[in-house]
Amino acid sequence: MKFRILFATVALGISASATAEDNVLNLYSARHYQTDEALYENFTKQTGIKINRIEGKEDELLERIKNEGANSPADILLTVDAARLAKAHELGLFSPVSSKVLESRIPAHLRTEDWFSFSTRARVIVYNKTSVKAEQVSNYDDLANPALKGKVCSRSGSHPYNLSLMASVIANQGEAKAEAWAKGVVANFARAPKGGDTDQIKAVAAGECQVAISNTYYVARLLRSSKPEEQKLMEKVGVVWPNQSSSGTHINVSGAGVLKSAPHKPAAVKFLEYLASDEAQRYFADGNNEWPAVESVKVANPALDALGKFKADKLPVKNLAMYQAKAQMIFDRAGFK
Numbered sequence: 376m377k378f379r380i381l382f383a384t385v386a387l388g389i390s391a392s393a394t395a396e397d398n399v400l401n402l403y404s405a406r407h408y409q410t411d412e413a414l415y416e417n418f419t420k421q422t423g424i425k426i427n428r429i430e431g432k433e434d435e436l437l438e439r440i441k442n443e444g445a446n447s448p449a450d451i452l453l454t455v456d457a458a459r460l461a462k463a464h465e466l467g468l469f470s471p472v473s474s475k476v477l478e479s480r481i482p483a484h485l486r487t488e489d490w491f492s493f494s495t496r497a498r499v500i501v502y503n504k505t506s507v508k509a510e511q512v513s514n515y516d517d518l519a520n521p522a523l524k525g526k527v528c529s530r531s532g533s534h535p536y537n538l539s540l541m542a543s544v545i546a547n548q549g550e551a552k553a554e555a556w557a558k559g560v561v562a563n564f565a566r567a568p569k570g571g572d573t574d575q576i577k578a579v580a581a582g583e584c585q586v587a588i589s590n591t592y593y594v595a596r597l598l599r600s601s602k603p604e605e606q607k608l609m610e611k612v613g614v615v616w617p618n619q620s621s622s623g624t625h626i627n628v629s630g631a632g633v634l635k636s637a638p639h640k641p642a643a644v645k646f647l648e649y650l651a652s653d654e655a656q657r658y659f660a661d662g663n664n665e666w667p668a669v670e671s672v673k674v675a676n677p678a679l680d681a682l683g684k685f686k687a688d689k690l691p692v693k694n695l696a697m698y699q700a701k702a703q704m705i706f707d708r709a710g711f712k
Contacts, residue, residue: 461695
């Protein structure tokens with residue numbers, strides 16, 4: 376496992392002496408965006424609290440916190456995707472947080488008793504404009520339509536982004552329909568699942584498959600690209616907001632929670648409250664082409680704006696967490712590897 380240790384002062388490692396300081400916050404982060412640097416610096420300027428940061432991959436950070444146990448110096452786990460946040464909750468790593476600021480700023484469906492969403496992204500359908508019409512893929516259900524046999528490509532069914540989508544299908548339609556949908560999607564695969572969302576978009580543009588699912592920030596990155604080959608690629612790809620006449624497009628989140636073993640709980644809560652401020656919300660969203668969780672905060676992102684307005688699924692994030700295990704079981708039974 377590789378972890379990147381970044382300190383507000385000198386990078387010597389997070390030790391017991393560091394955890395004893397009052398004006399210190401130990402942050403374990405799976406976010407790796409340049410704009411986050413300004414976010415952390417501004418928090419320190421406003422509060423005097425220095426941030427000691429360890430960056431790593433989501434699952435590695437969870438394993439590290441679990442192994443450190445009660446002696447973990449970590450105050451906050453900041454990560455991307457509801458599935459990872461749900462896993463931290465299931466492992467009993469988070470501590471419940473009571474904050475009027477967070478309750479008033481973060482919408483009820485985007486928070487649980489022990490973790491909070493700070494940015495949102497949508498899971499959209501991308502299609503090849505030459506071979507598929509937008510009306511053929513207006514809903515997630517359409518991906519299981521036999522008319523798309525041999526035309527669908529996807530990343531792994533075990534990936535948290537797909538698990539969260541499946542969890543939303545279970546919550547909205549029930550297990551039986553969710554399993555039938557998964558089997559239908561698998562029957563339509565153009566190839567075995569592989570790669571990430573960007574790979575699926577490129578495969579659609581290249582004609583390797585005709586339809587795929589992607590998080591909006593991957594689409595936005597390619598739309599904002601200055602590379603001629605990526606600009607040309609996106610001319611071939613159309614984007615659909617699924618389920619606009621029913622539940623709305625599936626929403627996933629980036630968020631954080633205070634750890635049960637946190638040695639600096641008051642500072643940790645202050646940090647979460649700061650992440651809900653207008654200033655921090657803009658940094659948080661702009662860092663990865665996402666939307667702020669706080670509804671009153673607006674950001675100007677030409678790539679996201681170009682995709683148009685849409686109806687979002689308001690399913691509570693705790694429901695996504697509730698069905699993660701069932702989602703994996705259904706994908707396994709369907710052969711969605």
